[in-house]
Amino acid sequence: MAKVILKTITKFFGSNKVLDQLNLTVNDHEFLVLVGPSGCGKSTLLRIIAGLETSTRGTTVIGNRTVTELSPKDRDIAMVFQNYALYPHMNVYDNMAFGLKMRKVAKEEIDHRVREAANILEISNLLDRKPKQLSGGQRQRVALGRAIVRNAQVFLLDEPLSNLDAKLRVQMRAEIIKLHRKLRATMIYVTHDQIEAMTMGDRIVVMKDGKIQQIGTPEEIYNNPANMFVAGFVGVPPMNFLSWSPGVVLGIRPEYIALIEKRESTIDTEIRSEKGDYIIEGTVEVIEYTGAEKLIYLQTNFGQMVVKTDTSQPIKEEKRYNLLFGTTDIHFFNMESGLRMGQDRPEQLVGTAAVV
Ligand SMILES: Nc1ncnc2c1ncn2[C@@H]1O[C@H](COP(=O)(O)OP(=O)(O)O)[C@@H](O)[C@H]1O
Numbered sequence: 559m560a561k562v563i564l565k566t567i568t569k570f571f572g573s574n575k576v577l578d579q580l581n582l583t584v585n586d587h588e589f590l591v592l593v594g595p596s597g598c599g600k601s602t603l604l605r606i607i608a609g610l611e612t613s614t615r616g617t618t619v620i621g622n623r624t625v626t627e628l629s630p631k632d633r634d635i636a637m638v639f640q641n642y643a644l645y646p647h648m649n650v651y652d653n654m655a656f657g658l659k660m661r662k663v664a665k666e667e668i669d670h671r672v673r674e675a676a677n678i679l680e681i682s683n684l685l686d687r688k689p690k691q692l693s694g695g696q697r698q699r700v701a702l703g704r705a706i707v708r709n710a711q712v713f714l715l716d717e718p719l720s721n722l723d724a725k726l727r728v729q730m731r732a733e734i735i736k737l738h739r740k741l742r743a744t745m746i747y748v749t750h751d752q753i754e755a756m757t758m759g760d761r762i763v764v765m766k767d768g769k770i771q772q773i774g775t776p777e778e779i780y781n782n783p784a785n786m787f788v789a790g791f792v793g794v795p796p797m798n799f800l801s802w803s804p805g806v807v808l809g810i811r812p813e814y815i816a817l818i819e820k821r822e823s824t825i826d827t828e829i830r831s832e833k834g835d836y837i838i839e840g841t842v843e844v845i846e847y848t849g850a851e852k853l854i855y856l857q858t859n860f861g862q863m864v865v866k867t868d869t870s871q872p873i874k875e876e877k878r879y880n881l882l883f884g885t886t887d888i889h890f891f892n893m894e895s896g897l898r899m900g901q902d903r904p905e906q907l908v909g910t911a912a913v914v
C-alpha cells in the first residue's frame with residue numbers, strides 16, 4: 559500500500575487552466591474523497607494520478623516512486639469509472655480476468671484472484687453471465703472486482719455510483735467503505751455529491767475552479783468551513799448567509815436555529831435568551847415536510863432563511879416567529895474574500911442583533 563503525494567500540480571488544456579498548483583498528500587490506507595461541482599477538475603486530477611493525463615507542471619509520487627513520467631500500467635494503480643466500461647461480449651469471469659491475462663499473470667493465479675474478488679463482492683454466482691444479464695448494481699460490482707484483482711497499491715474511483723438509482727447508491731456507498739476496510743488500500747474517490755463525500759471520506763478535499771478550497775475530516779469541513787463556498791457546499795439545506803454588517807456575512811446552519819412563536823403584542827426584548835444569543839424575526843412562507851424533519855422557509859429583515867426542525871413542533875404558515883441561535887453556532891465571513899473570520903471577532907459585530 560502507498561501514499562500519494564501531489565506537488566504543485568498545474569494543468570492547462572490549451573490556454574484553459576483547469577488545475578492550479580494543487581498540493582495534496584493522501585495517506586497510506588486512507589479513503590480520500592475529492593468533491594466539488596462539475597467541471598472543477600476532479601476527473602482531470604484523478605487521471606493525472608493514473609497517468610492517463612499529463613500535468614503541465616508538478617510532480618506525482620506514489621509510494622516511494624516519482625511516477626510523473628511513468629505510463630499508467632507502471633504506476634500500480636487500479637481505476638473504476640462511472641461508465642463501468644465492461645466488455646459486453648465477455649462474461650463476468652473474463653471481464654475480471656482480462657487485465658491480468660494481458661499482464662501475463664499465470665492462469666492459476668488469475669483464477670485464484672478472480673474467485674477471491676468475486677467472493678468479497680458476493681458475485682460468485684454471476685461469473686458466467688454477460689454484462690447485459692446483470693443489474694446496474696451487479697455491473698458496478700464487476701467493475702470493482704476488475705480493480706480488486708489487480709492487487710494495486712492505490713485505487714482511483716471516478717463517480718463510480720452515479721449511474722445507480724438513489725437507493726442502490728446508498729447501499730453501494732456502504733459496500734465500498736466495507737471493501738476499503740477489507741483491502742486496506744489507499745483509495746481516492748471522486749464525486750460531485752457532498753453527501754457521498756461526507757459519509758464516505760476519512761478526509762475530504764473540496765475543490766472549486768481547479769483549486770483546493772479545504773482539506774479536512776467531514777467534521778472539520780462541516781464545523782469549521784474555510785470559506786463561504788465550502789460552508790454553502792456542505793450541508794442540506796445549505797448554511798444561511800445573512801448580510802450582517804458592511805463587509806461581513808453571518809453564517810448559521812438551518813439545524814442550529816430554534817423557532818419561537820411570537821405572541822401578539824410582545825416585543826423581542828421580553829424573550830429571555832441566554833446572554834450572547836441572537837434573535838431575529840421572520841414570517842413563515844413555506845413549510846416542507848420531509849418525513850423525519852421539517853424545513854421552514856422564513857422571510858426576515860436579513861433575507862430568506864431556512865430552518866430545520868423536528869416534526870413535533872407545530873409551525874404555521876404566515877405566522878411570525880423569533881429565530882434564535884447561539885454565538886457558538888455562527889460563523890462570520892469576509893464578504894469580499896469569502897474567507898471565514900477567526901474567533902477574535904471585531905467588537906461591532908456583537909450587539910447588532912435585535913437582542914443580545
Ligand atoms: N481533454 C480535455 N480537453 C480540453 N478540456 C478538458 C479536457 N478534459 C477536461 N477538460 C476541461 O477541464 C475542466 C475540468 O474537467 P473535469 O476534470 O472533467 O471536471 P470534473 O471531473 O470536476 O467535472 C472542464 O472545464 C473541462 O471542460
Ligand SMILES: [Mg+2]
Pocket residue numbers: 600601602
Ligand atoms: Mg468528472
